[in-house]
Amino acid sequence: MKVALFVTCLADHYFAEAAADAVRLLRHLGCEVTFPDAQTCCGQPAYNAGMSREAVRMADHTMEVFADCEAVVLPSGSCATMVKKFYPRLMEEADRAVQAAALADRTFELAEFIMRRLGVTRLGDGLAGRRVALHQGCHALRELRLETEPAVLLEGAGAEVVPWEAAEECCGFGGLFSVKMTDVSAALADRKLDSLPRVDWVVSGDGGCILQLDGRGRARGDGVEFVHLATALWRGVDGWAGEAMAERDSGGRHGRSNGQAGRRLE
Amino acid sequence: MSVRISEYATRSREAIRDRPEVRTAVTGATVAFDEKRRRAYGEVDADSWRRWAEGVKNHLLTHLDDYLAEAEAQLEANGADVHWARDADEARQIVLALAARHSARSVVKGKSMLTEEVELNPALERAGIEVYETDLGEYILQLLDEPPSHIVGPAIHKTLEQVQHLFADRLETDPGGDPDELARAARDVLRDAFINADMGITGGNFLVAETGTVALIENEGNIRLTTSLPRVHVALVGIEKLLPRMSDLAGFLQLTARAATGQPIGCFVSLVQGPASAPGDDGPEEVHVVLVDNGRTDVLLHEHAWEALRCVRCGACLNTCPVYRQTGGHAYGWVYSGPIGSVLDPGLLGLHEAMPLPFASSLCGACFDACPVRIPIPELLLSWREEAQQKGLTPWKERAALAGLATAATRPPLYRAAARIGTRLGATRAARKLPMLSDWSNDRDLPRPSPHTFRQLWRQGIK
Amino acid sequence: MSGSATRDRPESRGDLGGARARILARVTRATATRGKLPHPGRLETPPAPDPATPPAPTTTFVKRFTSQCGEVATPDPDRSPRDWLTSFINGLGDEVNAIAIGADVPARLQPHPPDMPPADAGTAGGESPGQSRHAPAVAGPRNSPQPLHHAVPPEHAGVGISLAWGAVAETGSLILPSTGTRAVQLLPPVHIIWVPAGRVFARLEDALLELRAELPAGVGLHSGPSKSADIGQTVVTGVHGPGRCIAVLES
Ligand code: SF4
Numbered sequence: 001m002k003v004a005l006f007v008t009c010l011a012d013h014y015f016a017e018a019a020a021d022a023v024r025l026l027r028h029l030g031c032e033v034t035f036p037d038a039q040t041c042c043g044q045p046a047y048n049a050g051m052s053r054e055a056v057r058m059a060d061h062t063m064e065v066f067a068d069c070e071a072v073v074l075p076s077g078s079c080a081t082m083v084k085k086f087y088p089r090l091m092e093e094a095d096r097a098v099q100a101a102a103l104a105d106r107t108f109e110l111a112e113f114i115m116r117r118l119g120v121t122r123l124g125d126g127l128a129g130r131r132v133a134l135h136q137g138c139h140a141l142r143e144l145r146l147e148t149e150p151a152v153l154l155e156g157a158g159a160e161v162v163p164w165e166a167a168e169e170c171c172g173f174g175g176l177f178s179v180k181m182t183d184v185s186a187a188l189a190d191r192k193l194d195s196l197p198r199v200d201w202v203v204s205g206d207g208g209c210i211l212q213l214d215g216r217g218r219a220r221g222d223g224v225e226f227v228h229l230a231t232a233l234w235r236g237v238d239g240w241a242g243e244a245m246a247e248r249d250s251g252g253r254h255g256r257s258n259g260q261a262g263r264r265l266e
Numbered sequence: 267m268s269v270r271i272s273e274y275a276t277r278s279r280e281a282i283r284d285r286p287e288v289r290t291a292v293t294g295a296t297v298a299f300d301e302k303r304r305r306a307y308g309e310v311d312a313d314s315w316r317r318w319a320e321g322v323k324n325h326l327l328t329h330l331d332d333y334l335a336e337a338e339a340q341l342e343a344n345g346a347d348v349h350w351a352r353d354a355d356e357a358r359q360i361v362l363a364l365a366a367r368h369s370a371r372s373v374v375k376g377k378s379m380l381t382e383e384v385e386l387n388p389a390l391e392r393a394g395i396e397v398y399e400t401d402l403g404e405y406i407l408q409l410l411d412e413p414p415s416h417i418v419g420p421a422i423h424k425t426l427e428q429v430q431h432l433f434a435d436r437l438e439t440d441p442g443g444d445p446d447e448l449a450r451a452a453r454d455v456l457r458d459a460f461i462n463a464d465m466g467i468t469g470g471n472f473l474v475a476e477t478g479t480v481a482l483i484e485n486e487g488n489i490r491l492t493t494s495l496p497r498v499h500v501a502l503v504g505i506e507k508l509l510p511r512m513s514d515l516a517g518f519l520q521l522t523a524r525a526a527t528g529q530p531i532g533c534f535v536s537l538v539q540g541p542a543s544a545p546g547d548d549g550p551e552e553v554h555v556v557l558v559d560n561g562r563t564d565v566l567l568h569e570h571a572w573e574a575l576r577c578v579r580c581g582a583c584l585n586t587c588p589v590y591r592q593t594g595g596h597a598y599g600w601v602y603s604g605p606i607g608s609v610l611d612p613g614l615l616g617l618h619e620a621m622p623l624p625f626a627s628s629l630c631g632a633c634f635d636a637c638p639v640r641i642p643i644p645e646l647l648l649s650w651r652e653e654a655q656q657k658g659l660t661p662w663k664e665r666a667a668l669a670g671l672a673t674a675a676t677r678p679p680l681y682r683a684a685a686r687i688g689t690r691l692g693a694t695r696a697a698r699k700l701p702m703l704s705d706w707s708n709d710r711d712l713p714r715p716s717p718h719t720f721r722q723l724w725r726q727g728i729k
Numbered sequence: 730m731s732g733s734a735t736r737d738r739p740e741s742r743g744d745l746g747g748a749r750a751r752i753l754a755r756v757t758r759a760t761a762t763r764g765k766l767p768h769p770g771r772l773e774t775p776p777a778p779d780p781a782t783p784p785a786p787t788t789t790f791v792k793r794f795t796s797q798c799g800e801v802a803t804p805d806p807d808r809s810p811r812d813w814l815t816s817f818i819n820g821l822g823d824e825v826n827a828i829a830i831g832a833d834v835p836a837r838l839q840p841h842p843p844d845m846p847p848a849d850a851g852t853a854g855g856e857s858p859g860q861s862r863h864a865p866a867v868a869g870p871r872n873s874p875q876p877l878h879h880a881v882p883p884e885h886a887g888v889g890i891s892l893a894w895g896a897v898a899e900t901g902s903l904i905l906p907s908t909g910t911r912a913v914q915l916l917p918p919v920h921i922i923w924v925p926a927g928r929v930f931a932r933l934e935d936a937l938l939e940l941r942a943e944l945p946a947g948v949g950l951h952s953g954p955s956k957s958a959d960i961g962q963t964v965v966t967g968v969h970g971p972g973r974c975i976a977v978l979e980s
Contacts (some may be wrong), residue, residue, distance in 0.1 A: 215706070215713060219709060487968065535949070567755065
């Protein structure tokens with residue numbers, strides 16, 4: 001299958017290596033990956049701020065860029081939701097609901113694509129013995145209803161997904177919210193971090209959530225290690241293949257660098 | 267209750283930084299409520315119950331004029347008096363006139379957010395009438411002169427120690443008294459108040475048009491007492507609280523209790539049709555129902571916000587809201603707080619008055635999943651945000667930045683250059699001086715960009 | 730309910746400056762801009778786990794009522810209700826010193842006055858949790874042919890006795906009409922409620938629809954004792970209403 005990667009702004013700049021892992025993973029699963037070069041921002045920042053005219057302009061651009069793709073995959077639950085759920089709503093008023101619905105049907109978040117479209121649940125056993133906590137972005141959880149998919153894939157690759165009291169709670173990012181309501185936003189992150197069980201990694205399919213939790217965690221000196229879902233899943237296939245995590249860039253992996261990733265932080 | 271919504275940013279910061287016990291108490295209580303709600307939803311086919319309830323309220327709200335007339339006619343046939351109040355002032359005048367007519371000196375009250383909304387207590391007190399809030403939580407707050415912070419659990423922001431301290435001081439209880447002892451002390455004071463009250467004042471959870479029934483849900487029994495012992499009962503009911511039929515009430519009583527506290531039904535439900543008429547009925551001689559608008563028709567006329575009028579005030583959206591959990595309700599600055607407050611207050615008060623509440627949300631969507639009448643709170647927040655942007659109620663720099671983003675995003679080369687520069691700059695110390703990033707970096711370390719962008723990796727070839 | 734025509738009303742009928750007309754006009758304007766949405770019909774509550782043998786409403790009632798801290802007692806079929814109730818109240822303990830009785834409780838469901846102890850007082854305990862040395866002190870006209878209404882004022886009674894109009898299985902509720910005595914239903918710390926045989930409804934909707942035909946001025950649904958968690962999130966019972974709520978199912 002031919003898959004177009006919609007990398008998203010945050011992954012392009014902050015999680016480049018995780019986005020590359022998504023490409024590796026998709027290729028490993030037999031997909032031919034393309035990267036439409038004219039892609040920019042999905043428009044979510046404007047949409048969330050209530051600037052729908054601006055959001056429509058960005059949606060129009062994105063719809064044009066991905067018009068002819070068989071499938072579009074995003075390493076972000078939030079941006080995938082923008083395309084899948086919010087474009088149809090937004091474009092209804094702009095009279096392009098049909099095109100928006102067509103793109104929505106062909107668009108997937110990474111874990112969603114692997115399980116729901118490709119029907120793959122087992123990637124490998126590269127995560128054997130690894131304890132992870134899973135933070136689901138709110139859009140992935142409540143709009144895309146990916147209530148089980150990421151956990152199933154992680155567990156299928158051998159990871160132990162540890163129960164976390166605040167697992168389904170918002171990290172407090174919310175785009176503009178994190179800068180407009182910075183104290184409340186930080187308190188939300190604290191609630192997540194305070195209730196975090198002892199794990200090797202915190203995994204999330206949303207770069208925004210990782211920036212928020214990792215930024216707050218580092219400010220508090222927590223030493224928690226955050227890993228993007230794309231990287232975690234690729235590790236599930238690939239194991240370590242001799243490459244030490246610490247030698248890679250911070251894209252896909254944030255938090256304390258002890259040079260010994262791959263071992264438990266105990 | 268005066269409107270202090272514009273101070274949200276400051277008041278939420280103060281709540282988080284200066285009163286950590288509020289956050290602990292509120293998070294503890296709401297997590298427990300939310301857990302019970304989930305369990306209670308799980309016991310029934312909650313999805314279809316919620317769709318049904320949404321449908322009933324939509325039907326009601328699109329036929330509201332007919333049902334209001336029917337409710338009025340039924341109540342009058344039952345012997346109750348119906349009054350109409352356009353705004354808070356009229357609502358207060360009606361109640362004050364009734365109190366004067368009955369020479370009321372002492373009033374017992376059941377918990378009612380509408381009476382908070384119309385600031386009834388201060389008006390009664392100014393008229394020399396003694397007012398007793400009889401819900402235990404409300405009573406605590408009345409002693410402290412604080413407004414409720416939650417529509418179902420008004421005092422959830424208070425710890426046991428705070429109540430021990432308060433009651434030791436005011437009711438001379440043992441400073442280490444357990445909740446049982448403290449409740450008993452309050453009960454003794456309020457028992458006398460019930461027996462001596464000239465008038466009972468309540469709100470109303472529902473008003474059934476078909477039968478003219480004001481339905482009230484509670485757990486303590488104070489509302490049953492308020493509607494039964496005094497000679498006069500006055501119920502203030504928002505015009506959106508109607509239900510078409512008695513059979514609808516059966517569903518709403520159960521769904522509301524499950525959403526609010528995870529119970530199959532409230533411990534006590536009062537169904538008030540009118541004054542006592544049968545021999546042997548020791549109930550009130552007069553029942554007055556005040557139908558209050560106070561901004562509700564504005565909400566009904568609003569293209570989007572009208573859906574918020576389905577609200578049954580169960581508090582489920584507050585309980586599940588991660589933002590509400592950090593600060594409690596007082597930070598929001600008015601009667602209705604949390605997610606429902608953020609979409610209802612702009613409708614009731616006007617958007618300008620309610621800024622910045624539509625922005626006090628990360629749009630996580632948990633509230634919609636909890637809401638028994640499926641109010642699309644995140645969508646309503648967005649539509650209020652849109653209106654705020656159009657009316658210029660947001661900082662111009664924010665609008666300019668987002669307009670700039672849109673312009674760049676439709677010109678890929680410009681976008682790529684701008685994003686690269688922006689990202690790198692954002693990681694430098696200079697960023698701490700930029701308007702938005704400085705806020706971010708007060709509480710968080712700055713994000714660390716990847717050494718190479720994905721585009722660069724892609725061009726180099728990904729192996 | 731009648732008599733409204735003769736009541737004296739303020740001239741405005743509570744309609745300050747035409748508030749009624751103005752509110753209704755605005756509501757009509759709003760509803761006119763929107764399509765009229767249909768009523769979705771009845772709410773189907775889920776069927777019992779095994780539709781072939783649904784649990785009897787009484788069984789479900791007992792389960793739901795007790796799970797909300799209500800108590801259920803079943804009278805001894807070999808004794809008269811009066812006798813049984815008298816010893817049951819004796820068994821409640823010393824703090825029960827006076828009884829208030831609802832206006833609609835028939836004599837055969839009332840306890841004996843103190844000078845008419847039950848035939849077997851002091852012997853069989855029946856359902857009674859323990860034995861009391863004292864007969865309940867019921868004040869009022871002795872050997873009255875009339876039912877003993879308000880044997881003592883309810884605010885001074887330790888026990889209130891009421892008659893339910895019916896009960897509801899799905900919510901574990903007792904339906905108490907105001908034709909009884911509201912103060913008896915609410916003020917004494919212990920509330921004993923007779924549920925007539927055959928009056929347990931499976932669903933709340935069924936009960937309310939039947940009640941609709943003979944709706945009294947006030948109705949209370951009581952589903953267990955009074956509760957509050959307003960102090961430190963700890964549940965306490967008997968805050969304003971009764972601390973014990975005992976349903977007696979007549980067979
Ligand atoms: S908006 Fe929904 S969840 Fe929130 S209080 Fe109203 S009915 Fe309950």
